Amino acid sequence: MTSSLPHRRLAELARKHGPLMHLDLGQVPCVIVSSPEWAKQMRKLCAAKLLGPKRVKSLQPTMEREMSKMVASITSSCFSGVNVSRMLCCLGNAISTSAVFGGSSSTQKQRQEFVPLIKEITKAVGAFSLVDVFPSSKLLRRITRYEPKLKKIHAAADAIMEAVINDHMAKRSTKHDQDDNNDEDLVDVLLDLKEKDDLRFPFSNFEIKAVILTETWTITAAWVMSELMKNPDVMEKAQKEIRQVVFSRNDIGELNYLELVLKETLRLHTPDALTIPRESQETTVINGYRIPAKTRVIINAWAIGRDPDYWTEPETFNPERFLNSSVSYKGLDFQLIPFGAGRRICPGMHYGVAIVKLVIANLLYHFDWELPNGMMPQELDMSESFGTEVGRKNDLLLIPIPYHP
Template sequence: MNPTLLVAIPIISFFFLLIKRRKVISQKAALLPSPPRLPFIGNLHQLGSTPHRSLYKLSKQLGPLMLLHLGTVRALVVSCPKIAEEVIRNNDLLFATRPKSKLTDVLSCNKNDVAFAPYGETWRQMKKLAKTHLLSSQRVKSMSFDRAEEVSLLLEKVADAASRGNGVICLTEILNSYVTDVITRVVLGSWITKEKKTLLSELSHDSAALFYEFFFEDFFPNLKWLDVLWGSNRKLENYKKKWDALFEEIIKNHGHESKEVNRKNNTYFMGTLLDLQNDSNLGFVLTNDHIRGLTMNMINAGIDTTFATLDWCMAELVRNPEMLKKVKDELRKVAHGEDMISEELLGQLSYLKVFIKEVIRLHPPGPLLLPRESMQECQIQGYNIPKKTRLVLNAWAFGRDESYWEAPEQFKPERFFDCTVDYKGKDFYFIPFGVGRRICPGMDFSMAIIEIALANLMHRFDWSLPSGITIEDMNMDEGGEIISFRKQKLELVPIASKVN
């Protein structure tokens, strides 16, 4: 549980008698299964350090549909794919908006993005821009040169790091650097310096950590002054200042290199958006806040989710030697002696693809999907759900539902052979990237970065744990953040493979 909240509970309790109690919304809503709550703070103390696990445990006691009271916020938690399907098929539009929060206002540049903007025309325009100029299948394919070049640099970094000392490398840090390099290159341009890339990686990680910073204003509006007292406002303001300074430099650079291209004649995403500001046929006024909001989405969401998944993939491969061998055998068959695996060959790597699916099932990058909020009263499972109720879908729980997955706790990539289950939103028991109107539009973009890197890391090197470390010593727990990072950094010994 957040230490700030633990310290604040006595203070909040003191103010309990001074604050008017909320009205009961409706008799039917009150009958929803709900855990016992403390005065004023409700169920906030029950979220724990890993909320997806805490909510899963509560659902085993109360059922797959339950109501939590988080201060003044009502949160409807769904832990069952069947109910999630009912909600989305019947009420996707009603739950198409995002709740307002102090943090997301900053991350969206005042609701001018695609991830956190409320449902409406601005959100539709931002989604269209992101899909058209960065995330469409055609655009993702056109970036293959950028990915290939960055993968080549990744392999060089691994070899260089392994040549020093005892041959043990911190692969987690190298993977984070690779993902940061790819995403900043296609979003901000190849001019971004190493120092700026480091800053962007830090900002991405900071955004994930800020989701677990407790802002009193979000849950107790009358106590928003405590955000000043506890320093939460200062942290958020410092975060915003770093982004503002970075954006000013990027925009200034664009004035000097507005036509930056690579060999495939692709302009970078933010540069394209800045050029579109002068396009009279665009149909709406594209402001700097729109551009900043979209760019922050691509950096903050793209780096951490992609890197976390790639890190989990490598950890699971080393933890499952028989699967690692299957991946390498498959690569050997399709490579035909080539030094690198090209993207054209990825379609032939059926085992690698089901392996990645299984990783995402057990370790979804966002265990709890970003919350939605009801725009008007509706009914779910016979219960009246009031307007402004938050909807939380526990994707982590969906991947462990025994009604849909045989032996769900076991890591078995073969379960995806000869089946059509995919992560693109049609199978509600496998929605790591979301579902419905608010599904993540960047899944193809992310998977392209993961597949080409994983294929070449496996093709170029043989991997083992450092001397004295066994598979049983590997900590496979995830950290307590909105992104499911592996808690323990992955240290491995790579040895160059013989290419036949």
């Protein structure tokens, strides 16, 4: 389990020992779920949504503004190499900070401090820690200093987010009678949910901070571009569809083939390969398997997306497999759960999907793309790197060619 790609190692063990597998990770008993049917049994229903499609529309001006800046930057670098992975990361930071902090000059200091903190949090949380599997070892806690480091980073990020939330709340209390034409940002949307208090569970500043920290779409966008470069026929179909559509905000929903490409990418490259562990509150029996109380349950969504019992040629990138298929990535079909399911589904799903579609549509509309140094599609490195999400091990380097309609 100290492997750099634990989701793959767990999938291998599941093929040998079955879809519901007990492991003792140090002192922590764990159950690994690697089958759609077993994952369905773990689901707890809850209808609440934090960021639905209507809410996402209010954030699109921010997305489009930052997207236009990126297109202009790529245009200035045409015919020379572009680090697509780094470019998407910068775009993600720009969109996130704009969506969270808005355009207020009073939040510029917090914006500058926030991005490096997010990088530290992602690195710390994604790393393997012996403290997680030997929680009672005081010696390990002293040696690794894992908890003090996390607490320090968390306290700094929490202070920034608390200041931003308070700043938004103060402004909201003074603009009741003012005509404010500024774009509504993510914190405003979340504060609306808090103030209306019509959700089925408590929604406080704590939950608002959790959503602010949700950011996985840049990894998915990088995998989409990687698969398109590795599969030129798919790239051609996606690009043709995009360029035939009159390109505007409202046209994104008409890109049916792009939706298939996104589904297939999420199947093969599930951003959260291993779901956040949950601990059973009491002893439970599922299909004859006894799961003791206080057992940590981890669902291997990566293995589920590549299960040959549910997918034909599971290792092949084939968007057409979703033609005339009702399978969705929204947590209703347990053979495809890239965002989780039930009340634990990723609250930023609609937000992330909307950005990925907008980004990919812009990249394919404005540019043709080539691999560097005469590289052939089959030579493109698709190695993974495991952290809080499963991203590319190496940056994606491409050459943009401007498209003139």
